[in-house]
Amino acid sequence: xxxxxxxxxxxxNKQTAKKAVSSVHDEMQRIDNNMSPFREESELSYINQQAAxxxxxxxxxxxxxxxKAQSISKISNGTFDITFASVGNLYDYRKHKxxxxxxxxxxxxxINFQKIQLNIKNSTIFFKQAGxxxxxxxxAKGYAVDKSIELLKQLGIQHALVSAGGDSRLLxxxxxxxxxxxxxxxxxxxxxxxxxxLKDTAISTSGDYERFFIEDDIRYHHIIQxxxxxSATASQSVTVLGPDTTTTDAISTTxxxxxxxxxxxxxxxxxxxxxxxxxxxxxxxxxxxLEQPKANKN
Numbered sequence: 001x002x003x004x005x006x007x008x009x010x011x012x013n014k015q016t017a018k019k020a021v022s023s024v025h026d027e028m029q030r031i032d033n034n035m036s037p038f039r040e041e042s043e044l045s046y047i048n049q050q051a052a053x054x055x056x057x058x059x060x061x062x063x064x065x066x067x068k069a070q071s072i073s074k075i076s077n078g079t080f081d082i083t084f085a086s087v088g089n090l091y092d093y094r095k096h097k098x099x100x101x102x103x104x105x106x107x108x109x110x111i112n113f114q115k116i117q118l119n120i121k122n123s124t125i126f127f128k129q130a131g132x133x134x135x136x137x138x139x140a141k142g143y144a145v146d147k148s149i150e151l152l153k154q155l156g157i158q159h160a161l162v163s164a165g166g167d168s169r170l171l172x173x174x175x176x177x178x179x180x181x182x183x184x185x186x187x188x189x190x191x192x193x194x195x196x197x198l199k200d201t202a203i204s205t206s207g208d209y210e211r212f213f214i215e216d217d218i219r220y221h222h223i224i225q226x227x228x229x230x231s232a233t234a235s236q237s238v239t240v241l242g243p244d245t246t247t248t249d250a251i252s253t254t255x256x257x258x259x260x261x262x263x264x265x266x267x268x269x270x271x272x273x274x275x276x277x278x279x280x281x282x283x284x285x286x287x288x289x290l291e292q293p294k295a296n297k298n
Contacts, residue, residue, distance in 0.1 A: 001032045001141050003165030009152060010159040010175055020155050024148040024162055031144040034062065037085065037135050047125055048085075048133045055117075055124035063123050065246075066116070069139050072250045073113035076266065078226055080254040085135035086110035087229035091220065096213040098220050104229040107131065111226045137222070142167045142204055142249025149245075166205040166252070169245045173199035184209075186236035186278055193284060194276060198241070204248035206256040207237040225257050234259025235279055242273040251275075260285045 007024045011017040036042045043062055050056050058066075072080045087107050090099035099107075115128040136143075141164040148162045149169045160171040161179060170179045178197035185191040186209050196203075208231070212221035225232040240252040251273060255263035260279045267275040267287045277285040 001028070001036065001144065001164060002038070003141065004163075006161070006163040007148070008161040009157050011155075011157055016155060016157075020152050020157050020160070023151045023155065027148050027151055028144050028164065031140065031147065034059070035065075035136050035140045037089070037133075037137075044134070044136065051125050052127040052130045052132055055119060055122070055126040057122065057124050060123060063118070063120075063125070065136065065139065065143055066125065066134070067118060068246060069136065069250065070113060070116065070118065072139075072247075072254065076254045076258075078113055079257050080138065080250055081111060081113045081226040082134040082136060082138070083111050083113055083115065083132055084224040084226050084229075085133040086131060088135060088222070088224045089133055091222070091224075093211045093213055093220070093222060096215065096220075098215070099229075108229045111229060138206075138253040139246060139250045141165055142202070142245035142247070145169045145202070145245040166207065166210070167202075167245050167249050168204070169202045170198055170200060183237070183239050183276060187282070193237075193278065194239075196241075201241055202243060202245040202248045203239060203241050204245060204252040205237060205239045206235075206252040208232075208235070208256075209237070223253060223256050232257040233280060235263075235277060236282060237278040238263065239276045240267070240273060241275070248273070264288075 005028050007021050009017050009020045034043050037044050047056055069082045087104055110129055110132045115132055117126040145162050145164050145167050149171055152160050158172045159175055162169050178199050181196045181198055181203060182192040183194040185193050186207050206223060208219055208221040212219055221231045223232050235256045238252045238256040240248040242248045255275055260277050263277055267273055274289045275287045
């Protein structure tokens with residue numbers, strides 16, 4: 001999935017622990033093979049090639065994940081939108097390439113989650129506009145982490161950490177102690193803006209500092225604002241905590257695009273989820289469930 005995957009497990013049986021780590025590796029590879037837009041043979045790539053021509057029958061797993069993405073698009077009024085790839089695929093961060101304003105204007109109408117038509121009965125997907133493409137980069141890593149945790153539970157693992165890029169899921173605690181998770185400073189990679197003691201939770205961070213380049217003082221990064229087809233500028237970093245990584249992954253992207261004021265209203269309307277937002281000026285904002293603990297320390 002174009003990112004580093006890390007696994008830590010504790011079990012009294014060494015062979016079980018090794019099997020657990022191996023199973024996570026295999027599961028991550030399986031999901032990447034199926035959902036990567038960069039693999040020509042993946043199911044996702046086939047969708048992007050064919051779904052604007054005719055309804056494409058897809059696996060139950062992928063259908064459900066796209067349904068989940070669509071549900072977040074609806075509650076966020078399109079702020080989260082997997083069709084961002086219709087313009088997002090025109091960027092190449094490794095080669096420092098970005099589309100011209102003219103090219104963005106020609107393709108921006110293709111970004112619209114409502115142009116995805118899902119047929120539950122037939123398990124098909126259809127794009128209502130030619131040139132529409134989807135990318136699950138804002139939700140698939142979180143999903144892969146969740147699926148990995150499910151596998152570990154089935155093997156009897158009670159204490160573990162699975163991480164894929166900015167998405168992590170903590171199973172239990174760290175053998176009697178909390179997992180210590182640091183939120184990286186978005187402009188100083190060797191510094192942290194917050195240290196969180198956690199257990200049994202999911203945590204996802206979306207930032208403008210992983211895949212990016214700077215040209216003429218403009219930061220081009222991979223989190224695309226669907227309304228403009230350009231890199232979102234309202235935030236530097238957003239971290240979301242909640243019960244599952246599939247959702248925290250998508251919500252962190254959503255909040256990043258919204259920017260602090262709207263993002264706080266959105267996250268505070270969601271039970272069981274909290275967020276730490278670093279806005280475009282580097283100022284920290286905490287969702288309502290995190291404000292009180294912070295105040296008690298002073």
